[in-house]
Amino acid sequence: MSGVRVAVLYDLGSAAPMEIVRGVGEAADPVFVLGDSQHAREMLPVLSEFCPVTVWDGPAPTAAALRALGPVDGMVTFSERMLRPGSELAAELGLRFHSVDTAVRLTDKDAQRRALLAAGVGSARSRRISRADQYAGALAEVGLPAVVKPTVGEGSRNTYRIDEVEQGRALVCRLLPEGADDVTYQLEELLVGRESDPFGDYVSVESLVVDKVPRHFAVSGKFALVTPFRETGQFWPAPLPAAELAEVEALVDAALAALGVTHGLTHTEIKLTPQGPRIIEVNGRAGGFINELVRRCLGVDLMSVAAAAGAGADIAALPPVPPGVHYQFSSLAPPDARAVRRIEGVAAARKEPGVSSYRPLVHAPAPLSAGVATQELDLLCGSARDHMDMFRTIHAVMRALEFTFTTRAGAEETVPGTALPSAASLEHWLTAEGLRPPS
Numbered sequence: 001m002s003g004v005r006v007a008v009l010y011d012l013g014s015a016a017p018m019e020i021v022r023g024v025g026e027a028a029d030p031v032f033v034l035g036d037s038q039h040a041r042e043m044l045p046v047l048s049e050f051c052p053v054t055v056w057d058g059p060a061p062t063a064a065a066l067r068a069l070g071p072v073d074g075m076v077t078f079s080e081r082m083l084r085p086g087s088e089l090a091a092e093l094g095l096r097f098h099s100v101d102t103a104v105r106l107t108d109k110d111a112q113r114r115a116l117l118a119a120g121v122g123s124a125r126s127r128r129i130s131r132a133d134q135y136a137g138a139l140a141e142v143g144l145p146a147v148v149k150p151t152v153g154e155g156s157r158n159t160y161r162i163d164e165v166e167q168g169r170a171l172v173c174r175l176l177p178e179g180a181d182d183v184t185y186q187l188e189e190l191l192v193g194r195e196s197d198p199f200g201d202y203v204s205v206e207s208l209v210v211d212k213v214p215r216h217f218a219v220s221g222k223f224a225l226v227t228p229f230r231e232t233g234q235f236w237p238a239p240l241p242a243a244e245l246a247e248v249e250a251l252v253d254a255a256l257a258a259l260g261v262t263h264g265l266t267h268t269e270i271k272l273t274p275q276g277p278r279i280i281e282v283n284g285r286a287g288g289f290i291n292e293l294v295r296r297c298l299g300v301d302l303m304s305v306a307a308a309a310g311a312g313a314d315i316a317a318l319p320p321v322p323p324g325v326h327y328q329f330s331s332l333a334p335p336d337a338r339a340v341r342r343i344e345g346v347a348a349a350r351k352e353p354g355v356s357s358y359r360p361l362v363h364a365p366a367p368l369s370a371g372v373a374t375q376e377l378d379l380l381c382g383s384a385r386d387h388m389d390m391f392r393t394i395h396a397v398m399r400a401l402e403f404t405f406t407t408r409a410g411a412e413e414t415v416p417g418t419a420l421p422s423a424a425s426l427e428h429w430l431t432a433e434g435l436r437p438p439s
Contacts (some may be wrong), residue, residue: 004028007066007095009056009086010043014079015291015303017043021050023291023303024076024135026265028311031069033062033089035082056091059071059088066093074311076264078303083107083284091129096310098284102260106284108344109151109186112259119258121251123280125189136174138187144173144240145190147229148172159229161190191271198391200224200322202280203238205268206290208318209303210309212262216249217298217318220287221387232418236293240272241386248277255279265306290327292381293317294436296356297326325384329394330361330376331418333368336403340364340377341412348400354393355382368405377403378417 006028008020012035015023023028031052031186040055047053052177054065062085066072075095077086083103091099098106105112116122128151139146148171149159158175162168168187175185193201200222207214220237225231240248252268259282266285269280284300294302298319309315333340341366349358357377362368368375375419380397385388398417405413 004073004311005031005070006076007031007072007089007093008307009033009035009075009077009082009089010040011079011080011082012037012039012046013081013287014077017047018050019291020078021047022301023301024307025051026301026304027308027313028074029307030258030307031064031066031072033082034084034087037081042409056082056085056234059085059092060082062071062089063092067093067254074309075305076303076306076310078265078306080107080283080285096263096312098220099260099262099265102262103284105259106282107152108371109149109188110184112282113186113188115258116255116279119254121254121258124191124278129172129176130184132169132173132176132178135169135187139168140162142187144168145192146392147188147190148175148185149188149205150184151186155416158185160188160227190271193271194274196272199239201273202269202271203240203248204234204287205249205266205270206287207252207256207268208264208309208315209263209266210260210315211255213255214253214256214261214266215315215317216252218290218293218321219245219248219306219330220290220293223329226418228334231288232291232329233329233380234287235325235387235390236287236297236321237375238327244277251277251279252282252307254283263310265302269410274439278293278302280347287299289379292379293328294324296381296383297321325390327380327382327384329380329397329418331398331403332377333377333406334407334413334415336408337368339342339367339406339409340403342414343401343403344404345401345417349380349397352382352393352397352400354384355380355397357381364404365392 008030028309032047034055052069057063075090075097083106083274087103089098105115110128113126120277125142127141129138146162160171202222204220205216206218207216213380219235219238220234222234223232248270265286267283270277272278340362361376361378407413
C-alpha cells in the first residue's frame with residue numbers, strides 16, 4: 001500500500017508509540033495527531049524523528065494542518081480519549097471513522113447504557129449522578145449491590161463496589177465533593193457473575209468492524225478480578241462451549257449495531273451471569289495488550305490491519321487462534337503503594353518453561369499513583385498445552401518474583417508477584433486433574 005497515508009490520533013492510554021509506528025507502517029505512511037496531555041506533548045520530539053506530527057487544535061485547524069502535510073487516506077486511533085476528537089476530525093476530512101454520535105456512545109457510559117437499553121440489548125439499571133445529594137434517588141432506582149464509576153474514564157479508575165447504603169453514601173460524598181464541577185459518575189446495577197473458578201466470570205470479544213460488519217477475531221478468557229475491579233490478564237481461547245461462544249458473539253453484534261459502530265476496532269466486555277451473557281461495556285479501541293497476542297498467535301499486526309481498513313483496503317480474514325492456550329498476565333501494584341523500589345526475580349521468570357517473554361512495565365525505583373485503578377507492573381506472555389498448564393506456569397513465575405514498595409504511610413513492604421485469586425480452588429482443581437500444584 002505504498003503511498004497511502006493514515007492519520008494516527010495518539011494520547012495517553014494508547015499502545016506504545018513505536019509499536020504504532022511499526023504496525024501502522026506495515027500498511028501505510030503514518031502521520032500522528034497528538035492529544036493535549038503532557039504525555040502526548042512529551043512524545044512530540046520522539047515521534048517527529050520517524051514521521052510527520054501535528055497536534056490536536058480542534059477539528060478545523062487540525063484538518064488544515066494535516067492537509068498542509070499532504071493528502072490523508074484514512075484515520076485510526078488506539079486511545080480511548082482520542083475517539084471523540086477523531087470523530088470530529090474524520091467528519092471534517094471525509095474519512096471513515098466513528099460518527100460523532102457513535103464516539104459519544106463509546107466514551108460516555110451513560111449515553112452507551114441508554115442506547116443499549118433502547119435497543120433491547122442491555123438491561124443493567126444505571127443512573128448518572130453529578131452531586132452527592134442525587135445518590136439516594138439513584139440508589140432507589142438501581143438497587144444493591146451496585147457499582148460506581150466515572151461516566152468517562154478507563155482502567156478501572158475510581159471504580160468501586162457498593163454493598164451497603166451508608167458505605168455508598170460516604171463513597172459518593174468523597175468522589176463528588178460539594179462544589180465539584182464537570183465531574184459525573186454512573187451508579188449502576190452490579191452484574192453478578194456465575195461461579196467460574198478458577199477463571200474470571202467475564203470475557204471480552206475483540207472485533208474489527210468494516211462497513212458495519214463485525215469480524216470477531218478472538219474471545220478472550222479472563223483471570224478473576226483483583227478487588228475491586230482490577231484486571232490481571234487474559235488468554236486465548238476462552239473456556240466456553242461453542243454454543244455459548246456463539247451467543248456471546250451474537251450479543252456483541254447487537255450491541256455494536258445499537259451504538260452505530262460502522263468502522264474500527266472494538267473491545268467488548270461481557271459478564272457471564274446465571275441468566276446468560278450480559279454487556280458490561282463496549283470500547284471503541286483494541287483491548288490492552290491485545291496486539292501482542294495477535295502478533296504472537298496470528299502472525300499479523302492488528303495496528304497494520306486497522307490502518308489498512310481505515311484507508312478502505314480489502315481486509316482478509318484473520319487466521320484462527322492456533323492450538324494450545326496463549327496468555328498474558330500482569331502483577332498489579334497494591335492500591336496503597338506510592339512507589340516501587342525494587343523488582344527481583346526477573347531472570348528466573350524469563351527462564352520458566354512456556355514463557356515467551358517477561359517485560360517489566362515500570363523500572364524501579366519509580367513513583368506510582370495510589371488508588372484502585374489497574375497499575376500493571378509487568379507483562380508475562382506465554383503459551384501452554386492447556387489451561388491447567390497455563391495456571392501452573394503463572395504460579396511458578398509469580399512465586400519467583402518479589403516487589404518492594406513504599407506504601408502511602410511511608411513504610412517499605414516486600415511482596416511476591418500477584419497471586420491468582422481462589423488459589424485453594426485452583427490447587428484442588430489441578431490435583432483433581434492429576435497435576436500437582438507448584439511446591
